Amino acid sequence: MRDVAIIGVGAHASGRFLDKPMKALAYPAIWGALDDAGVKATDINVAYVGNSLGGLLTGQEGVRGQVVLQHSGITGIPIINVENACASAMTALRGAWLEVASGAADIALAVGVEKMNVGDSARTIGALSGVSELDLSELGMQFTTSYAIHPKINLKSRMAEYGWTAADFAKPAVKNSYNGSLNPLAQHRRPLTIEEVVQSRVIVDPLTLLMCSSISDGAAAAVVCSADIAKKFSSKTHITIAACVLQSGVYRLPGDERPDSATTSAYAAYEKAGIGPEDLEAVELHDAMAPSELMLYERLGLCGPGEGPRLIDERITTLDGRVPVNPSGGLCSRGHPVGATGLLQICELVWQMRGEAGKRQIEKRPKVTMAQNQGGLLLGQDSAVYGCTILKS
Amino acid sequence: MRDVAIIGVGAHASGRFLDKPMKALAYPAIWGALDDAGVKATDINVAYVGNSLGGLLTGQEGVRGQVVLQHSGITGIPIINVENACASAMTALRGAWLEVASGAADIALAVGVEKMNVGDSARTIGALSGVSELDLSELGMQFTTSYAIHPKINLKSRMAEYGWTAADFAKPAVKNSYNGSLNPLAQHRRPLTIEEVVQSRVIVDPLTLLMCSSISDGAAAAVVCSADIAKKFSSKTHITIAACVLQSGVYRLPGDERPDSATTSAYAAYEKAGIGPEDLEAVELHDAMAPSELMLYERLGLCGPGEGPRLIDERITTLDGRVPVNPSGGLCSRGHPVGATGLLQICELVWQMRGEAGKRQIEKRPKVTMAQNQGGLLLGQDSAVYGCTILKS
Numbered sequence: 001m002r003d004v005a006i007i008g009v010g011a012h013a014s015g016r017f018l019d020k021p022m023k024a025l026a027y028p029a030i031w032g033a034l035d036d037a038g039v040k041a042t043d044i045n046v047a048y049v050g051n052s053l054g055g056l057l058t059g060q061e062g063v064r065g066q067v068v069l070q071h072s073g074i075t076g077i078p079i080i081n082v083e084n085a086c087a088s089a090m091t092a093l094r095g096a097w098l099e100v101a102s103g104a105a106d107i108a109l110a111v112g113v114e115k116m117n118v119g120d121s122a123r124t125i126g127a128l129s130g131v132s133e134l135d136l137s138e139l140g141m142q143f144t145t146s147y148a149i150h151p152k153i154n155l156k157s158r159m160a161e162y163g164w165t166a167a168d169f170a171k172p173a174v175k176n177s178y179n180g181s182l183n184p185l186a187q188h189r190r191p192l193t194i195e196e197v198v199q200s201r202v203i204v205d206p207l208t209l210l211m212c213s214s215i216s217d218g219a220a221a222a223v224v225c226s227a228d229i230a231k232k233f234s235s236k237t238h239i240t241i242a243a244c245v246l247q248s249g250v251y252r253l254p255g256d257e258r259p260d261s262a263t264t265s266a267y268a269a270y271e272k273a274g275i276g277p278e279d280l281e282a283v284e285l286h287d288a289m290a291p292s293e294l295m296l297y298e299r300l301g302l303c304g305p306g307e308g309p310r311l312i313d314e315r316i317t318t319l320d321g322r323v324p325v326n327p328s329g330g331l332c333s334r335g336h337p338v339g340a341t342g343l344l345q346i347c348e349l350v351w352q353m354r355g356e357a358g359k360r361q362i363e364k365r366p367k368v369t370m371a372q373n374q375g376g377l378l379l380g381q382d383s384a385v386y387g388c389t390i391l392k393s
Numbered sequence: 394m395r396d397v398a399i400i401g402v403g404a405h406a407s408g409r410f411l412d413k414p415m416k417a418l419a420y421p422a423i424w425g426a427l428d429d430a431g432v433k434a435t436d437i438n439v440a441y442v443g444n445s446l447g448g449l450l451t452g453q454e455g456v457r458g459q460v461v462l463q464h465s466g467i468t469g470i471p472i473i474n475v476e477n478a479c480a481s482a483m484t485a486l487r488g489a490w491l492e493v494a495s496g497a498a499d500i501a502l503a504v505g506v507e508k509m510n511v512g513d514s515a516r517t518i519g520a521l522s523g524v525s526e527l528d529l530s531e532l533g534m535q536f537t538t539s540y541a542i543h544p545k546i547n548l549k550s551r552m553a554e555y556g557w558t559a560a561d562f563a564k565p566a567v568k569n570s571y572n573g574s575l576n577p578l579a580q581h582r583r584p585l586t587i588e589e590v591v592q593s594r595v596i597v598d599p600l601t602l603l604m605c606s607s608i609s610d611g612a613a614a615a616v617v618c619s620a621d622i623a624k625k626f627s628s629k630t631h632i633t634i635a636a637c638v639l640q641s642g643v644y645r646l647p648g649d650e651r652p653d654s655a656t657t658s659a660y661a662a663y664e665k666a667g668i669g670p671e672d673l674e675a676v677e678l679h680d681a682m683a684p685s686e687l688m689l690y691e692r693l694g695l696c697g698p699g700e701g702p703r704l705i706d707e708r709i710t711t712l713d714g715r716v717p718v719n720p721s722g723g724l725c726s727r728g729h730p731v732g733a734t735g736l737l738q739i740c741e742l743v744w745q746m747r748g749e750a751g752k753r754q755i756e757k758r759p760k761v762t763m764a765q766n767q768g769g770l771l772l773g774q775d776s777a778v779y780g781c782t783i784l785k786s
Contacts, residue, residue: 001495052455055448055523062445062478062524062731063769063777066641070526070771076654078639079778080484081476085455091473095488102394102495130448131455133463246471248459261469338455376456378463384456385472 001101003227004241006391007234008037009347014187014218014335016117022054022219026068026113029219029340033109037223038233041073044223045105048080050092050112052339052375056127057118068113083339085131086286086375087246088112089220090342090387094244096224106226107233112344113219114337124215131338132377132384144212146377147289148204155206155291162306164294166206170197171312172293172325173211173332179319180329182360187216187335197290211290211332218337220344237354242273242368243390249381261382262299262374269370269388270301277301280323281366282352284345286373287330297325300372324362327352338375342387345371353393367393394494396620397634399784400627401430402740407580407611407728409510415447415612419461419506422612422733426502430616431626434466437616438498441473441488443481443505445732445768449520450511461506476732478524479679479768480639481505482613483735483780487637489617499619500626505737506612507730517608524731525770525777537605539770540682541597548599548684555699557687559599563590564705565686565718566604566725572712573722575753580609580728590683604683604725611730613737630747635666635761636783642774654775655692655767662763662781663694670694673716674759675745677738679766680723690718693765717755720745731768735780738764746786760786 010032012025034041049065060067065081084091089112096108116124128143148155158164174194180186192210200209225233227240247265252258259267270276277300285300287293294308302323303311311317317325328334328348331341349369351357369391376384403425405418427434442458453460458474477484482505489501509517521536541548551557567587573579585603593602618626620633640658645651652660663669670693678693680686687701695716696704704710710718721727721741724734742762744750762784769777 001497056452056454059449059523060526061449061520062476062481063526063771064476066769066771066777067526069641075641075774076643076657077641078487079477079641080488080639083455083457083474083476084472088455094471095473098491098495098497102491102497104394104491104495127454130452133453133456133460246473248462248468248470248472250469264469376459378456378459381468384459 002103004097004100004224005227005230006222006224006239006241006350007230008033008223009350010036011185011220011344011347012218013185014216014337017217018117018119020217022058022060022113022115023068023070025115025217025219026111027072029221030072030111033221033223039107039223043107044074044077044109045107046078046099047074047109047111048082048092048095050082050088050339051114052083052085052088052131053114053116053127056130057124058115068111084385086338087342087373087385087387088339090373090389091246093222093343093346093389094246097241097244100224100226106229108224109221110343111221112340112342114339115217116215116337117217121215133379143288144204144207147292148207164309166198167194168309169206169211169291170194171309172287173197173290175312175318176287176326176330176333179327179360180333183329183334186329186333187214188333207289213288213331213336216335216337218335218340218344220340220347222343222346237393239350239353239391239393241389242392243269245269245272245388247386249378249383251380252382260299261386262296265386265388266300266372269390273390275368279368280370282327282349282362282369283323283325284328284348284371285325287326287332288336290332293325319360319362327357327360327362342371342373346389349391353391395496397490397493397617398620398623399615399617399632399634399743400623401426401616402743403429404578404613404737404740405611406578407609407730410610411510411512413610415451415453415506415508416461416463418508418610418612419504420465422614423465423504426614426616432500432616436500437467437470437502438500439471439492440467440502440504441475441485443475443485443732444507445476445478445481445524446507446509446520449523450517451508461504477778479731480735480766480778480780481732483766483782484639486615486736486739486782487639490634490637493617493619499622501617502614503736504614505733505735507732508610509608509730510610514608526772536681537597537600540685541600557702559591560587561702562599562604562684563587564702565680566590566683568705568711569680569719569723569726572720572753573726576722576727579722579726580607581726600682606681606724606729609728609730611728611733611737613733613740615736615739630786632743632746632784632786634782635785636662638662638665638781640779642771642776644773645775653692654779655689658779658781659693659765662783666783668761672761673763675720675742675755675762676716676718677721677741677764678718680719680725681729683725712753712755720750720753720755735764735766739782742784746784
């Protein structure tokens with residue numbers, strides 16, 4: 001397999017854009033990525049378009065990518081429409097990577113786009129249930145509920161086991177809100193305090209409103225090509241995809257002691273990339289609910305059991321820390337347009353690795369970074385899908 | 394890239410199965426394919442699941458493949474959910490092929506499944522509009538209409554240009570209904586006559602009811618592996634994927650003389666497989682409306698302009714002909730569960746190539762065969778997506 005480089009990225013801001021259809025969200029991301037890469041629309045050999053909710057929320061199904069790319073000048077090539085809940089965009093990136101790595105294509109485009117605001121938040125929440133197994137949504141299980149009570153997450157039992165407090169759960173939200181305040185593409189740009197987060201409305205005890213990511217519209221794109229021709233197109237920092245791993249969840253009976261799939265997918269990526277968690281210099285991870293960042297620290301190998309809050313207290317994962325986590329603001333602040341999130345994470349990492357991240361630039365430009373996703377719910381599984389991408393420069 | 398073999402196929406019957414959810418349709422196909430291949434669920438390294446309408450018709454979106462595979466024993470691997478209108482299953486097959494060809498996987502599963510009967514045919518027709526660009530469906534354009542008036546198809550102008558008659562349009566339906574009558578998995582199993590087809594209810598002049606494929610539920614699956622390990626698993630006829638081509642449509646202004654995308658995708662497949670149309674010994678093609686079979690004869694290079702009806706009159710494409718077309722009964726008789734169709738075609742070709750097609754077995758077992766798909770509509774394009782797979786034994 002050939003080495004694959006990311007030579008261009010582009011993103012639409014995340015937020016509430018009621019008047020924009022999916023393609024209006026996607027064009028700035030696509031054109032931004034092409035422009036950044038220095039390639040023309042007609043240079044693209046194959047395109048992967050990730051989206052998770054377009055059928056249920058916009059009525060557009062079956063040919064979502066063809067519609068999204070319709071006036072981009074990208075036609076006549078294979079367009080592969082993929083969905084994989086919160087890892088839809090990472091699934092698109094993995095597809096583009098495989099096309100180029102295998103030699104089936106020289107230059108590939110990955111797009112992630114989601115239109116969640118349709119003027120009726122109940123409809124959006126209903127559609128999100130379709131991202132779970134429907135039998136679960138019939139039980140009234142929503143994502144927030146699952147984060148609060150899921151046996152592998154169960155925030156209350158973490159409080160009992162580790163002595164974590166509501167203030168601990170708020171820490172990632174506070175850290176990431178500061179990062180998001182420096183990101184012009186972020187959905188929420190006001191720095192929060194521990195008190196505000198803890199005292200905001202309870203959604204599902206112990207989760208409060210400001211610990212949860214919002215309904216969000218957005219899009220992101222990346223152009224990838226074989227590493228040996230990358231310099232022909234772009235003179236920017238050479239960034240390669242060292243690993244792009246996708247895993248679906250496994251069924252677990254009570255007492256199952258196997259590592260969580262967030263761990264197995266991350267360690268599969270570490271192995272492919274030939275690194276360990278200690279080598280990471282920046283991470284974008286899936287903080288759909290703020291406390292999950294604390295648990296992901298453990299699962300990705302950034303700390304031992306129960307040590308999550310310490311990484312923030314000791315300023316290890318802050319923007320000025322040894323391994324900044326969610327420099328973009330993460331899902332809670334930058335925004336979580338479901339099918340775009342994985343590529344929004346990749347955009348942020350590429351900008352940080354190139355030194356183009358503006359006011360939130362990590363002082364020592366990171367050279368080894370990771371984006372991590374998970375999403376979807378099936379009864380008896382941890383999550384339905386996990387994704388992990390490691391970039392090197 | 395490595396050679397890739399198809400070592401197992403399985404299918405659910407096509408038809409009206411109101412009480413079966415998507416996974417109940419998919420299991421017999423998946424288990425049939427695994428059993429046929431002689432592999433276990435845990436041998437599968439990666440799975441692609443194609444579906445086109447599940448979000449709109451079943452409410453299940455985001456993790457369709459994870460839900461479909463839920464109790465199949467296939468977990469913890471990459472599951473990639475793809476959609477591409479009528480070529481969704483062929484997109485799944487192409488994904489599985491690329492995984493194995495590239496060496497990313499040794500054994501891959503491709504599944505196509507569609508649940509179209511939901512007890513409300515108006516809802517199904519509405520969902521099919523989502524397979525077109527929505528702006529088109531707002532114009533009241535349905536697939537039948539488009540087949541009747543589309544500038545690249547325009548049946549009435551073909552009647553004027555070639556002297557084709559309503560009886561000519563009925564010929565593929567009659568031929569394929571005979572094939573379907575021999576297929577226990579077919580949706581419609583009564584042999585039709587020219588008179589019946591011509592005199593059935595007009596849907597959009599000149600299309601009559603019996604020239605149109607029906608609303609259909611169904612599923613199909615294939616197990617593929619690297620050709621060098623195929624014999625380890627299966628002692629059946631060795632069948633390789635000589636080409637698996639996917640193309641999206643291109644925009645055409647009036648007077649555009651470039652070949653149709655059905656032609657360009659087929660010739661791209663011929664080139665990859667190192668064959669010409671004259672080498673084909675059996676073809677499954679996309680007769681969503683019976684007259685389209687006549688035009689596809691031209692576009693795939695099986696005959697010259699206007700010669701379509703002759704291929705049936707002279708028994709060239711009948712089951713006893715030189716190159717039988719739609720031995721399964723095709724979309725009109727076997728059925729057209731949209732996201733399953735491409736793999737249903739592959740199942741039929743594999744059975745024919747192995748001599749396992751029962752009463753409809755082609756006497757001289759075909760060694761070079763092709764499956765062809767197209768689907769989706771975007772304003773100003775021919776179709777939104779085209780697929781062509783060539784098999785060799």
